[in-house]
Amino acid sequence: MMETVFEMFSYPFMVRAFVVGALVALCSALLGVSLVLKRYSMIGDGLSHVGFGALAIAAALNMAPLAAAIPVVILAAVLLLRIRGNSRIKGDAAIALISTSSLAVGVMVISMTTGMNTDVYNYMFGSILAMSREDVILSIVMAVIVLILFVFFYHKIFAITFDETFARATGVKADLYNTLIAVLTAVTIVLGMRMMGALLISSLIIFPALTSMRVCRTFKSVIVNSAAVSVVCLAAGITISYVWATPAGASVVIVNIAAFLIYSLIGLIRN
Amino acid sequence: MALIKCEQVSIGYEGQTVVRDLDFVIEPGDYLCIVGENGSGKSTLVKSLLGLKNVEKGHIIYGDGLKQNEIGYLPQQNDSQKDFPASVYEVVLSGRLNSRGFHPFYTPGDKREAVEKMELLGIRELEKQSFRDLSGGQKQRVLLARALCATRSLLLLDEPVTGLDPIVTGEFYQLIRRINRDSGIAVVMVSHDIESAVKDASHILHLQERALFFGTTEDYCKSRIGREFLGGVHDGNSL
Numbered sequence: 001m002m003e004t005v006f007e008m009f010s011y012p013f014m015v016r017a018f019v020v021g022a023l024v025a026l027c028s029a030l031l032g033v034s035l036v037l038k039r040y041s042m043i044g045d046g047l048s049h050v051g052f053g054a055l056a057i058a059a060a061l062n063m064a065p066l067a068a069a070i071p072v073v074i075l076a077a078v079l080l081l082r083i084r085g086n087s088r089i090k091g092d093a094a095i096a097l098i099s100t101s102s103l104a105v106g107v108m109v110i111s112m113t114t115g116m117n118t119d120v121y122n123y124m125f126g127s128i129l130a131m132s133r134e135d136v137i138l139s140i141v142m143a144v145i146v147l148i149l150f151v152f153f154y155h156k157i158f159a160i161t162f163d164e165t166f167a168r169a170t171g172v173k174a175d176l177y178n179t180l181i182a183v184l185t186a187v188t189i190v191l192g193m194r195m196m197g198a199l200l201i202s203s204l205i206i207f208p209a210l211t212s213m214r215v216c217r218t219f220k221s222v223i224v225n226s227a228a229v230s231v232v233c234l235a236a237g238i239t240i241s242y243v244w245a246t247p248a249g250a251s252v253v254i255v256n257i258a259a260f261l262i263y264s265l266i267g268l269i270r271n
Numbered sequence: 272m273a274l275i276k277c278e279q280v281s282i283g284y285e286g287q288t289v290v291r292d293l294d295f296v297i298e299p300g301d302y303l304c305i306v307g308e309n310g311s312g313k314s315t316l317v318k319s320l321l322g323l324k325n326v327e328k329g330h331i332i333y334g335d336g337l338k339q340n341e342i343g344y345l346p347q348q349n350d351s352q353k354d355f356p357a358s359v360y361e362v363v364l365s366g367r368l369n370s371r372g373f374h375p376f377y378t379p380g381d382k383r384e385a386v387e388k389m390e391l392l393g394i395r396e397l398e399k400q401s402f403r404d405l406s407g408g409q410k411q412r413v414l415l416a417r418a419l420c421a422t423r424s425l426l427l428l429d430e431p432v433t434g435l436d437p438i439v440t441g442e443f444y445q446l447i448r449r450i451n452r453d454s455g456i457a458v459v460m461v462s463h464d465i466e467s468a469v470k471d472a473s474h475i476l477h478l479q480e481r482a483l484f485f486g487t488t489e490d491y492c493k494s495r496i497g498r499e500f501l502g503g504v505h506d507g508n509s510l
Contacts, residue, residue, distance in 0.1 A: 037355060037356075153375065154375070156368065158357070158361065162357055162365065163352065165323065166346055166417070168321075169321040169340065169342065169344045170340050170342075170366070170368055170421050171339075171340030172368060212356075217356055217404070218356060218361060218399075219356060219357045222356045
């Protein structure tokens with residue numbers, strides 16, 4: 001057992017995968033609680049598809065993938081919030097519209113340039129080998145920013161999540177914090193999606209929050225528990241992926257499903 | 272000076288005016304009930320009083336030390352809170368946010384205030400419980416405690432007894448009366464329940480796009496519109 005762990009960490013790419021994965025898992029769990037409770041869960045899914053399209057285009061144009069994808073996804077996040085706020089097309093339909101469009105554009109671009117090859121597969125389902133040194137640095141910077149902002153604005157995030165109207169009435173700038181959450185979510189998704197895959201990254205946002213809510217009864221405990229569950233599931237998932245050579249993203253999601261079931265059972269027994 | 276003074280206020284959505292030429296004042300210690308049928312512009316008026324919706328015409332003037340973000344607001348019940356994991360204490364404390372400004376954390380004073388308000392409303396023992404596990408009446412008390420944390424002079428309650436059973440409703444009205452009388456906090460309540468409104472309120476604003484009536488409750492009961500509306504309710508009950 002220990003041997004496997006030592007062996008695993010002797011590969012630099014595994015260390016990178018662990019560092020980036022843990023940080024992305026932490027950030028997405030924190031943001032996810034607010035997103036799930038505000039009924040914004042599908043935004044994560046929509047943004048990951050936009051990210052897929054952006055990465056495909058960036059690759060075709062020989063641009064740095066992250067530098068190209070992050071601004072596009074941030075833009076999409078802000079747009080999705082706006083659409084939800086005041087729109088003729090209803091929120092969930094708008095998200096489906098944007099996400100399938102980006103997916104289609106991405107697939108077209110890839111098939112016209114490199115052809116449908118392992119790149120597409122990796123973008124869709126993720127690859128443990130995808131993390132570069134640059135990604136590690138970027139994800140550390142991002143995680144520190146998310147953590148600082150989250151702690152600093154914790155009470156305001158609670159207020160707008162619990163009751164946005166009351167929060168606005170008492171002078172909380174809800175639009176600002178909604179945008180902040182959307183932007184941080186966008187960055188988190190782009191960073192995580194090459195490892196987790198465009199189709200699976202949104203699970204990191206949704207699962208930890210839902211899992212914690214089976215058992216925890218206060219906002220603070222849900223937040224802390226989500227962060228812990230998310231990081232543990234990620235580590236377990238990547239280890240499984242390494243040992244049995246399974247796809248990283250799917251392995252992490254499977255572990256998350258197991259955690260969800262266990263917490264649901266505990267929640268049921270308690271009641 | 273009045274806490275809130277509305278002068279010739281008109282409010283609308285996309286060119287359609289729903290409240291027109293409204294004039295009324297709320298003085299310290301008043302208990303004003305806003306009555307009227309569905310779609311008469313009550314909720315719209317509430318939004319404008321809170322600064323969530325701009326007025327098309329006229330002015331809403333805040334005075335006597337009341338700032339717009341210091342209104343203790345009790346919103347209409349909201350479905351998304353049904354399964355929200357938050358302790359009673361967390362919810363009540365969030366009422367103190369408006370006094371925090373940019374400062375990110377609550378002070379010991381804020382926490383004391385939250386505890387005081389929970390004691391005042393008899394929900395101290397629920398402090399650690401989850402909001403989602405509470406009964407309807409308990410939830411309203413928690414949200415009332417939060418509203419009290421946010422204000423020193425004015426509570427604004429938007430149909431606070433919707434969905435509560437008659438006994439709990441009675442208790443809730445009693446609570447509001449007590450707060451109004453003992454702490455001198457002005458109360459503005461949007462209500463369907465005209466009979467209780469007439470019993471408790473010092474002033475009535477009867478809204479039907481325009482103000483059909485604004486004045487003391489006594490005058491309202493004598494007015495033609497008041498007699499008609501009250502009479503209608505009695506007829507309805509006798510069926």
